[in-house]
Amino acid sequence: MPWTPEDYAEDFEDKGKRPSRKERKILSEKDRSKYKKTDLEKKQQFPIKPNPTHARGRVTSIKSDGIIVDLNHTPHLCTLRGIFKKDKSLQKTIIAVGDFVHVLITAPEEGCIMHIESRYSHLSRSETLSQKKQQILAANIDQVIITASIVAPTLKPTLIDRYLIAAQKGNMQPIIVINKIDLLDQAQAEEQAIYHEVCKCYSQLGFPLLLISTETQQGVDELRALMKDKTSVFSGQSGVGKSSLINASLGTDLAIGDVTERTRKGMHTTTSAELIRLPNGGFVVDTPGIKSFGIWDIELEDVRLYFPDLHTLGHNCQYLNCSHLHEPGCAVKDALENSTLSALRYDSYSSLMASIAEKHKPR
Numbered sequence: 001m002p003w004t005p006e007d008y009a010e011d012f013e014d015k016g017k018r019p020s021r022k023e024r025k026i027l028s029e030k031d032r033s034k035y036k037k038t039d040l041e042k043k044q045q046f047p048i049k050p051n052p053t054h055a056r057g058r059v060t061s062i063k064s065d066g067i068i069v070d071l072n073h074t075p076h077l078c079t080l081r082g083i084f085k086k087d088k089s090l091q092k093t094i095i096a097v098g099d100f101v102h103v104l105i106t107a108p109e110e111g112c113i114m115h116i117e118s119r120y121s122h123l124s125r126s127e128t129l130s131q132k133k134q135q136i137l138a139a140n141i142d143q144v145i146i147t148a149s150i151v152a153p154t155l156k157p158t159l160i161d162r163y164l165i166a167a168q169k170g171n172m173q174p175i176i177v178i179n180k181i182d183l184l185d186q187a188q189a190e191e192q193a194i195y196h197e198v199c200k201c202y203s204q205l206g207f208p209l210l211l212i213s214t215e216t217q218q219g220v221d222e223l224r225a226l227m228k229d230k231t232s233v234f235s236g237q238s239g240v241g242k243s244s245l246i247n248a249s250l251g252t253d254l255a256i257g258d259v260t261e262r263t264r265k266g267m268h269t270t271t272s273a274e275l276i277r278l279p280n281g282g283f284v285v286d287t288p289g290i291k292s293f294g295i296w297d298i299e300l301e302d303v304r305l306y307f308p309d310l311h312t313l314g315h316n317c318q319y320l321n322c323s324h325l326h327e328p329g330c331a332v333k334d335a336l337e338n339s340t341l342s343a344l345r346y347d348s349y350s351s352l353m354a355s356i357a358e359k360h361k362p363r
Ligand SMILES: Nc1nc2c(ncn2[C@@H]2O[C@H](COP(=O)(O)OP(=O)(O)OP(=O)(O)O)[C@@H](O)[C@H]2O)c(=O)[nH]1
Pocket: 179, 180, 181, 182, 183, 212, 213, 214, 215, 216, 236, 237, 238, 239, 240, 241, 242, 243, 244, 245, 255, 256, 257, 258, 259, 266, 267, 268, 269, 270, 271, 287, 288, 289, 290
């Protein structure tokens, strides 16, 4: 049922003397909030009276023929109420996997989404380097399982950092999972060195880190325990084993792909995000491996805040706002030279700074 002006009546109700037309104009000009909010956010602000004819459910996947919503454990194929599609803001994603929605049932196992609840967290990325649009990969998530593998594909610390930042910005707990631990002995010396350095650096930073193998089942029980009663999203490159890990811990039957021998990259087997209900409480979202993970809405000067080790060292830099890239008297670079800071951390920081600078370049 469409919203009626009556639904909002109490929000607009005049509490005192009504300001004159001129006063209203001045007040309206001063009110910057209306320019900052998206149409969708504005709509969500108004308390929607729960409509007894609507059922509350959760978006499990978004397909070309509609949105699948889990209503009381039954999937419903839903359309989206037209008003949501008018949102022309920077936010590309109107509806995301994990959204809680209110549905008007229109036929058996079919419905129309009338309301999207505001999200308490979301994992998002910039759509591409040039397009400054946000893509929400999953919504209402408690923890991001940042999945990487020792080999095939190679461990990329800078990607781990990008996800760590996205998780913290999006209000989610990050958990680092390093999969394919069974392949450690066969890995090249350089890959082994990166693996050991990654374990050392991220444990020192205090992030939960799990070493796992779906081949030997090492760490699978711990992963299952971590997911219980939470909504988790698996993110990482194609081929690292996100779907394999979900299958190993839940007994699901998600499609698993090969890793090409030549490039040692995955085949992009999972093609869209999917929310799965855990048998003993909680949800998990499997996502497709993405080629690039640009962080949404971050400025150069904010990056260092997400590198607490560099940030602490930076207190001793000659310049207060040292970028740690080219300034003289940089304590971070000194630490790098005398090996008190790992090159892996510095490389990850500088590569992230370079990619953000590239994004801000005028085109
Ligand atoms: N040796 C080894 N191979 C694994 C392990 N886990 C997964 N694999 C293999 O890695 C390949 C990719 O696994 P997927 O689960 O499809 O990877 P994914 O991350 O879901 O990939 P996308 O869906 O493309 O993003 C498959 O050939 C798996 O058999 C592991 O612990 N050890």
